[in-house]
Amino acid sequence: DARVTQTPRHKVTEMGQEVTMRCQPILGHNTVFWYRQTMMQGLELLAYFRNRAPLDDSGMPKDRFSAEMPDATLATLKIQPSEPRDSAVYFCASGLDRSYGYTFGSGTRLTVV
């Protein structure tokens, strides 16, 4: 089965450090989402792309978060500088369009100490 690959699966970092999370969408999928999951806030939409162009990143704290798609096989989410409140599981999802639903990766569990 085709799958969305996220790396790393786990990341522990110190406050103030830069964190980069990567996502390899399913080949041929042109839509990529980034979500953050916490106990308190649930699943929050951070940003999404279509055909590598950012459509909406209003869910991201702009001062420290950035999301890019350098090519069709890679999406990145960067936090600089990281803070303890960024600790969460970050999910990437990809798809063709909403008619088909979207496939999620296994997530990156980030802990900022």
Place this chain on the structure above:
Amino acid sequence: AQSVTQLGSHVSVSEGALVLLRCNYSSSVPPYLFWYVQYPNQGLQLLLKYTTGATLVKGINGFEAEFKKSETSFHLTKPSAHMSDAAEYFCAVSDRNDMRFGAGTRLTVKP
């Protein structure tokens, strides 16, 4: 703006009993609706979706959901719960390009 409300953060049923997880949505345009399931330490898996056409949709693992426009609801049901159904379930709505989730309902299945 689109949004989803899932009634009941925790639902507990006995094995073999009916499962009913409630979802209400708001959307300014005809919505596409989804149910996802999440097992511990895993990503979300698509259970079923409503796009257009038949309002009763069947998904994997014996689940189904009915889209009721008049009630703005998309409740998830399963006639007989199995222990393996214990997980967190998320309802989601997409009205154009993005997809927004409800807060989730944790389903516990008692032996």
